[in-house]
Amino acid sequence: MNRIHRIVLSGSIAVVVGGGIVVASAATLGTVTSTKLGAGNVEVGSCDSDGVSVSYTYAYNPADTHQRYEVSGATVSNIAGTCDGKSISVTLTGASGVSLGTSTAATIPTGGASTVAFATPASAEAVQGASVLISG
Numbered sequence: 343m344n345r346i347h348r349i350v351l352s353g354s355i356a357v358v359v360g361g362g363i364v365v366a367s368a369a370t371l372g373t374v375t376s377t378k379l380g381a382g383n384v385e386v387g388s389c390d391s392d393g394v395s396v397s398y399t400y401a402y403n404p405a406d407t408h409q410r411y412e413v414s415g416a417t418v419s420n421i422a423g424t425c426d427g428k429s430i431s432v433t434l435t436g437a438s439g440v441s442l443g444t445s446t447a448a449t450i451p452t453g454g455a456s457t458v459a460f461a462t463p464a465s466a467e468a469v470q471g472a473s474v475l476i477s478g
Contacts, residue, residue, distance in 0.1 A: 389476060390422035396432065396472045403463070412463035416445060418474055419455040426452050428478035434460070436468045450476065 399415035416432045430450050434442040442465075445458035 389425040389428060392422070393420070394418050394474055395420045396474065398466070398469070399457075400466050408465075411466035413460065413466050413469055414463040415457060415459045416472060417455060417457045421450055421454045421456065421476070423452070423454065425450050425476050428476050430456050430458065431475050432458050433473045433475070434464045434469050435471045435473060436464075437470060439471075442468055 395418070397417050397419070398413045399417070400411050400413045403410055403412045413434060416434075418430060418432060421430075428450050429447045431445050431447045433444040436442045443460050443462050445460050448456050448458045450456045
């Protein structure tokens with residue numbers, strides 16, 4: 343159980359220390375045809391400048407092929423009120439920043455915390471951090 347507890351803390355630290363928030367908007371593309379290639383950009387701002395905290399929901403999976411603790415959800419808290427109503431998702435990361443899976447998107451409610459679920463739970467032992475995306 344201590345191992346899981348350390349993973350939860352490392353995920354929280356990684357997100358808060360790393361800035362925690364990535365906010366994206368769709369870039370505007372110019373006309374693209376078979377003879378022209380277009381591209382554009384848009385300024386990306388942040389609705390939360392002081393970072394967020396992430397904690398995980400995990401459970402033991404006794405299946406013969408797994409027999410391990412798995413992360414099935416995450417709660418993102420300390421979200422600034424300016425992010426209310428925006429979309430949020432979390433990507434779990436492992437060694438070298440490799441993606442272990444991305445949650446389903448959720449809408450941030452008033453109150454500064456949002457819970458997301460992972461369609462395919464990740465091995466708790468493999469989780470070393472999390473990346474949070476708030477958009478909209």
